[in-house]
Amino acid sequence: MIDKKWIGHELGASELVLDRARLRFFAEAIGEDDPIYTDVDAARAAGYADLPAPPTFLFAAELDSSTVFQMLETLGVPLDHILHGEQSFTYHQPACAGDTVTVKARIEDLYDKKNGAMEFIVKASQAHNQRGELVVEMRSVIVYRH
Amino acid sequence: MTALTHDAVSVGDTLPPLRLPPVTRTRLALFAGASGDHNPIHIDLDVARHAGYPDVFAQGMLGMAWLGRLLTRWAPQSHLRHLEVRFRGITWLGNAITCTGHVVEKLEHGGEPCVRVEIQAADQYGQIKTVGEALVALPH
Numbered sequence A: 001m002i003d004k005k006w007i008g009h010e011l012g013a014s015e016l017v018l019d020r021a022r023l024r025f026f027a028e029a030i031g032e033d034d035p036i037y038t039d040v041d042a043a044r045a046a047g048y049a050d051l052p053a054p055p056t057f058l059f060a061a062e063l064d065s066s067t068v069f070q071m072l073e074t075l076g077v078p079l080d081h082i083l084h085g086e087q088s089f090t091y092h093q094p095a096c097a098g099d100t101v102t103v104k105a106r107i108e109d110l111y112d113k114k115n116g117a118m119e120f121i122v123k124a125s126q127a128h129n130q131r132g133e134l135v136v137e138m139r140s141v142i143v144y145r146h
Numbered sequence B: 001m002t003a004l005t006h007d008a009v010s011v012g013d014t015l016p017p018l019r020l021p022p023v024t025r026t027r028l029a030l031f032a033g034a035s036g037d038h039n040p041i042h043i044d045l046d047v048a049r050h051a052g053y054p055d056v057f058a059q060g061m062l063g064m065a066w067l068g069r070l071l072t073r074w075a076p077q078s079h080l081r082h083l084e085v086r087f088r089g090i091t092w093l094g095n096a097i098t099c100t101g102h103v104v105e106k107l108e109h110g111g112e113p114c115v116r117v118e119i120q121a122a123d124q125y126g127q128i129k130t131v132g133e134a135l136v137a138l139p140h
Helices: A020-029 A040-045 A057-064 A067-075 B025-035 B045-050 B060-074
Strands: A014-017 A082-091 A100-113 A118-128 A134-145 B080-087 B098-109 B112-122 B128-137
Touching: A014 A057, A020 A057, A020 B025, A057 A067, A057 A100, A057 A118, A057 A134, A057 B025, A067 A100, A067 A118, A082 B060, A100 A134, B025 B060, B060 B080, B060 B098, B060 B112, B060 B128, B080 B112, B098 B128
Parallel strands: none
Antiparallel strands: A014 A100, A082 A134, A082 B080, A100 A118, A118 A134, B080 B128, B098 B112, B112 B128
16 A cells, blocks of 8 residues: 555656657657647747647647656555546646746645545646746545555 | 637537547657656556456546547636546547537636636547546636
């Protein structure tokens, strides 16, 4: 069982610099065909400062920095026993190429079901941009299947 | 394209479905790199089998990204206020996902006219992979 003492534990901050190449790569990977996600002129015509990060892109920040993987190691959870259970995003500001986003996260809750056969890790994250504005709040539920 | 407005949208309205091609290993490798999710269970058959799975399978966040596309094709992304999903089933290689959604409520949220949209992703056999909802702000 994961030690409940980790509830409230704050994870290291993750900094992600948004650049056009990465955003175009992400757009290609998800089959995105709306030009606002790949063409700077189309993005600007749509009112964005530069290519906007698609709705789920900023989930990458804590993966790139290995924060999520380090958290699982700290909790003693093997990577091949987890599944993503739930995910949410609450949006406050757009994030575009050229922005630097800093994500801070904490373990919000730990609980189990089926007499401990399945454990749940709830992680809450906040992403701010280089101007200190809140961009997005994210919440993840990770399922640990024993 | 006529701009979407709160007044013109009704509960029960459906979003244009987003139909994706069957999931391939190439798709999973691209998404691993682009999303930063390097968990080998999605890209390395040996790791997937060792963990007891018959094959590699799609990252949950790939399905959620597709649901994001469903929404941003319908309303501009700058109008999206909230997006949440539950991952209900594994998306396997060869699964051809269709994302669908419909308006379930018109409401005021944070002083803005909004609509609540129920969304889901299902494969070609009708098996539901991801369900959720979104809150989208629409001008009157």
